[in-house]
Amino acid sequence: MELQYTLQHIALQLKNQSRTLITVTKVVEKIMKTIYDFHFPNAAAHRPGRNPNCPDSDILTIAF
Numbered sequence: 001m002e003l004q005y006t007l008q009h010i011a012l013q014l015k016n017q018s019r020t021l022i023t024v025t026k027v028v029e030k031i032m033k034t035i036y037d038f039h040f041p042n043a044a045a046h047r048p049g050r051n052p053n054c055p056d057s058d059i060l061t062i063a064f
Contacts, residue, residue, distance in 0.1 A: 003038050007031055025061075032064060033057035 010030045017023050036043075036057040044051050 003034070006034055010034065028064065029058065029061045032061040036060060 010027060014024065014027055033055070040056075043056060
């Protein structure tokens with residue numbers, strides 16, 4: 001239930017802001033990062049090699 005509340009709180013940020021592409025993209029990025037971190041905690045720490053500069057949640061946001 002905490003994940004749902006968090007996602008609703010993030011989505012409601014669009015209510016009082018102008019819905020430009022940049023604003024919507026930032027909100028979608030926050031939502032994807034929250035979902036990714038919830039389902040795959042510390043995923044980067046379990047990966048062999050060095051960590052990339054671009055986090056996985058950013059790649060998923062671009063793909064979405």
